[in-house]
Amino acid sequence: MLAASIALAVLAVLLAWPVPIALGRATWPHRAPAVALALWQSIALAGGLSMIGALLTFGLSPFGHDIVDAAIGFTQLDGIAAPWHVLALCAALLLTVHLLFNLVATVVRSERQRRRHAQLVTLLSSPLESGARLIDSPTPVAYCLPGPFSSVTVYSAGLVELLSPGELEAVVEHEKAHVLQRHDVVLIAFRAWYASLPWFPIAYRAQREVGLLIEMLADDRARRSVDTGTLARAIAAVGATGAGESTSPAELSDRIRRLELQPLPLAREALVIGGAAALLGVPTVLLFAPALLAALG
Amino acid sequence: MATLGELERSIMEILWASADSLSAYDLQERLSDRKLAATTILTVLSRLENKGFVARSRDARPHRYTAAATREDHMAELMHEVLGGATDRMAVLERFVGQVSPAEAETLRRLLS
Numbered sequence: 001m002l003a004a005s006i007a008l009a010v011l012a013v014l015l016a017w018p019v020p021i022a023l024g025r026a027t028w029p030h031r032a033p034a035v036a037l038a039l040w041q042s043i044a045l046a047g048g049l050s051m052i053g054a055l056l057t058f059g060l061s062p063f064g065h066d067i068v069d070a071a072i073g074f075t076q077l078d079g080i081a082a083p084w085h086v087l088a089l090c091a092a093l094l095l096t097v098h099l100l101f102n103l104v105a106t107v108v109r110s111e112r113q114r115r116r117h118a119q120l121v122t123l124l125s126s127p128l129e130s131g132a133r134l135i136d137s138p139t140p141v142a143y144c145l146p147g148p149f150s151s152v153t154v155y156s157a158g159l160v161e162l163l164s165p166g167e168l169e170a171v172v173e174h175e176k177a178h179v180l181q182r183h184d185v186v187l188i189a190f191r192a193w194y195a196s197l198p199w200f201p202i203a204y205r206a207q208r209e210v211g212l213l214i215e216m217l218a219d220d221r222a223r224r225s226v227d228t229g230t231l232a233r234a235i236a237a238v239g240a241t242g243a244g245e246s247t248s249p250a251e252l253s254d255r256i257r258r259l260e261l262q263p264l265p266l267a268r269e270a271l272v273i274g275g276a277a278a279l280l281g282v283p284t285v286l287l288f289a290p291a292l293l294a295a296l297g
Numbered sequence: 298m299a300t301l302g303e304l305e306r307s308i309m310e311i312l313w314a315s316a317d318s319l320s321a322y323d324l325q326e327r328l329s330d331r332k333l334a335a336t337t338i339l340t341v342l343s344r345l346e347n348k349g350f351v352a353r354s355r356d357a358r359p360h361r362y363t364a365a366a367t368r369e370d371h372m373a374e375l376m377h378e379v380l381g382g383a384t385d386r387m388a389v390l391e392r393f394v395g396q397v398s399p400a401e402a403e404t405l406r407r408l409l410s
Contacts, residue, residue, distance in 0.1 A: 120375045122302040123309050
């Protein structure tokens with residue numbers, strides 16, 4: 001139990017610090033945004049699991065020699081827990097509740113915001129034949145407002161004026177990808193993670209990186225319909241007008257630069273997917289393997 | 298048959314353009330080509346009031362309605378959210394938006410040439 005607890009704690013620290021930093025610095029994710037996205041999700045999930053698992057196994061260690069045995073022992077109060085064991089159990093419970101609460105709170109908050117925004121869009125835009133909406137703002141914008149049942153894509157008059165038909169098609173295909181691939185769901189999970197652990201510099205980084213990977217995935221979809229040059233011009237043209245606050249120009253140039261790069265070889269993509277799956281397996285095995293071995297032996 | 302959303306938009310357009318407050322009957326008259334019942338207009342108005350887009354004056358009968366804010370104010374609110382000025386831009390997945398300074402734009406153009 002104690003050995004598993006220590007191993008889980010080590011894994012939790014690795015996944016909270018050096019691993020995301022290394023992944024954030026690596027250059028290959030821009031060549032394979034889909035698998036990189038899977039890896040980020042696996043890191044976040046395995047990180048949370050090992051954090052809670054480390055506390056839980058430590059807290060339960062006086063009650064038995066594996067997690068199932070100890071859980072039964074705990075319900076029967078069959079063991080003597082020191083204050084630090086109680087503390088660890090409370091922390092495990094608090095952390096679990098905290099993470100789940102933030103997930104729910106984030107979903108509720110963004111749904112409220114989304115609804116308000118959708119109302120504004122309804123009043124300020126006219127419908128297009130495609131079902132998308134056109135707002136008469138001179139600022140060139142295109143975005144997708146995701147919803148639980150249907151998503152709305154919004155284009156501004158400024159965008160239509162600025163782009164050539166080909167570039168406009170690139171933007172439309174890009175926004176379609178966001179809708180079809182339900183990028184909002186991935187994004188909201190990482191936003192909830194960031195909301196839960198705002199003091200973790202990693203959570204912010206992960207959220208930003210995941211946001212960027214999602215844009216790259218959408219760009220890849222747009223590339224199926226228009227040529228790379230047109231897409232690059234669309235990204236740059238929209239990015240190059242007006243002055244705003246939040247998206248860094250580095251992200252825009254990352255998106256343009258990567259269009260020149262070769263995608264990651266399939267074998268290496270498979271390797272990353274295997275790694276992501278293994279990563280999820282490690283805390284699970286650490287938690288339950290001793291119990292399984294005991295049951296078999 | 299226009300959807301409820303489109304009807305809301307038509308009514309807001311009239312209220313935004315009007316200098317005076319209007320009653321449901323004034324609105325019915327201005328939308329006469331749509332042949333709407335007064336009750337329909339009242340329903341839409343109360344929906345808009347609940348959402349905070351319309352203010353109702355109860356001093357006189359029939360009640361009179363005005364837009365709670367100008368169209369420009371609402372457009373500014375919307376663009377603020379889209380451009381990421383809002384503290385957390387949860388609801389909106391945006392990227393194809395203009396938001397880079399001229400110097401940065403120059404870097405981007407160089408990249409493309």
